[in-house]
Amino acid sequence: MATKLYPWQQDVWQQWQQLIATDRLPHAILCAMSDGTGRDVLVQYFSDTLLCLTQGTEPCGFCHSCGLVESGNHPDLHWIRPEVEGKSISVDQIRQCNLWALESSQFNAKRMIIIEPAEKMTESAANALLKTLEAPPKNCQFVLLANSPHHLLPTIRSRCQVWQQPEISSEVIEAWLGETEKLKVSKQSITLNGYLPLAVKSFYQDKKQAAHQQLLSYFDTCVNSSFCHTSEVVKSLIKLDDEGLCWLSYLLSDIQKRQLGIITDWVHCDEKEIIERLAIRIPANTIYKQYLSLNALRQQLNAHSGLNKELLLTQWLFEFIGE
Ligand SMILES: [Zn+2]
Structure with missing residues (x-):
């Protein structure tokens, strides 16, 4: 070997x-x-x-x-x-x-x-x-x-x-990080990082776990204050770059699943409370539309440097309020 x-x-x-x-x-x-x-x-x-x-x-x-x-x-x-x-x-x-x-x-x-x-x-x-x-x-x-x-x-x-690379199971990732880094990792951190062992490792060791929690909390507050607190979400997303947008995309996908009555296979399997709350608060058609436009925005930002991220992300957040 x-x-x-x-x-x-x-x-x-x-x-x-x-x-x-x-x-x-x-x-x-x-x-x-x-x-x-x-x-x-x-x-x-x-x-x-x-x-x-x-x-x-x-x-x-x-x-x-x-x-x-x-x-x-x-x-x-x-x-x-x-x-x-x-x-x-x-x-x-x-x-x-x-x-x-x-x-x-x-x-x-x-x-x-x-x-x-x-x-x-x-x-x-x-x-x-x-x-x-x-x-x-x-x-x-x-x-x-x-x-x-x-x-x-x-x-x-x-x-x-x-x-x-053949699929890597969560058991293999848990065992490897337990053995080499003495890390006990959650199932959510594995799904959130696409079953990529080195990404899971970095999630714990590069303080991304705290950044993820903070982003979710900012987004939750923003939605529940009728979008009065958009700047915290935008700042946090700019700092996190594509990774933050990816987390948010997973969150919206989990909320859609909840709205469709699917309660298994959520990426955010440890965030039931916030998903339940947002699934009630945001209409299903808005979530669907925003999920699609977020993914389009990610592609756009990845393909072209020099775009005004702050403006584009703020616009995207305001689209939650609707026309
Ligand atoms: Zn040699």
Whole structure:
């Protein structure tokens, strides 16, 4: 068992080991996995294995190549990330990749090119990569990391073998955080974080739990004061960025479920009181409409930087009052 990997990664890893052992690795792998699964750890381990000079199905940890990987100086290993966090991966970065792909390895072994997050490639960057993927250079392994395969051009997707993280159960997450972090986590924190173990960990360790409680409480007060307290909700949402909007979207979805008489499978399974109260207070058609417009607003904010968030969020809150 590869101890550097997370317990939920063993299945995929064993299948990759099979591909390595039988020399059937595709030249490009697309890891369609959320970063909350620890996908970079899996890909780093895969890369360590391919670069290791012993050419086994685990990195030996002792050879010159393993040493260079450890010190972050391996000349055949290239992680391509946006030069500024949250921004795009440029066509120049991909052109540089294409040159590396054609070079020969410094150690007569594989060259690794890892692109994360691949959905951040601009269209021209993606097209530049496509040319290389169509005529793959020998001994060059591409790995693309993306949250979902649908975020990539279909032509790129079809050139890669797509791998997904098998579902991770709440039991596995509870056991892992109990063992490694001595954390006792709630079922709600797991559903709220999409069953992503690293997101659940961050929820507890980065004070997000308190921020979540505060946002719910602000929203509850705002609705119950006929929207006199919108600024607290807006400020809190701006601070939390997309995560806060995601929590609010789950909340509205839970309220809709309650209004439809569905009392199981709520994301906010520990917030029965607030959901009951809001389900009575806000008309069902308003909740439905606001839920849809919130999700549209999230997409808009994620796609375009530089929008006036404060204005858009305030407008959205006032739409609860209706025309
Ligand atoms: Zn080695």
